[in-house]
Amino acid sequence: MTRITYHHASYGHVLVGPQEYKNGCPQPPKDKSIPLAARRWWDDMGLAEAADASRAVLAYRNSKLIGFFRYSFFQDFKLPNILVGAGTWVSARHRGRGIGKRLWELAIKKQQAANIEVYAATREGLLLVRRMKKQYPKLQWDITASTSAYRGENT
Numbered sequence: 001m002t003r004i005t006y007h008h009a010s011y012g013h014v015l016v017g018p019q020e021y022k023n024g025c026p027q028p029p030k031d032k033s034i035p036l037a038a039r040r041w042w043d044d045m046g047l048a049e050a051a052d053a054s055r056a057v058l059a060y061r062n063s064k065l066i067g068f069f070r071y072s073f074f075q076d077f078k079l080p081n082i083l084v085g086a087g088t089w090v091s092a093r094h095r096g097r098g099i100g101k102r103l104w105e106l107a108i109k110k111q112q113a114a115n116i117e118v119y120a121a122t123r124e125g126l127l128l129v130r131r132m133k134k135q136y137p138k139l140q141w142d143i144t145a146s147t148s149a150y151r152g153e154n155t
């Protein structure tokens with residue numbers, strides 16, 4: 001089995017930074033290096049309308065993108081080291097192998113996060129965030145989830 005490699009990306013990468021606009025509406029990335037399933041998921045989850053992420057952790061297998069975790073990171077005198085999750089995607093073929101968890105671990109470690117803010121739009125996303133909270137109990141977690149995530153819809 002081919003090894004999965006992980007890379008950090010910052011502002012300027014196609015998955016982070018300013019979005020392309022059409023008729024005043026932000027658009028999902030059209031870069032061919034982003035799998036079609038990821039672009040559709042991006043659109044379905046409304047990530048184009050969400051706040052821009054300033055960073056990402058990317059997972060590759062055989063030079064093909066198979067997963068990513070988009071996030072922003074802030075410093076605040078009241079709440080230090082705030083990591084704000086802005087979307088986690090892993091290709092259907094590679095789910096259940098701990099890739100999403102590893103993407104989060106790498107971001108938390110790199111940023112030395114102390115506070116996590118995240119909105120879970122799907123049941124799988126909510127379950128992932130809950131596992132991460134269990135793994136990192138010393139961090140402060142602010143988790144919001146859509147009603148459909150609790151019911152298991154839109155998965």
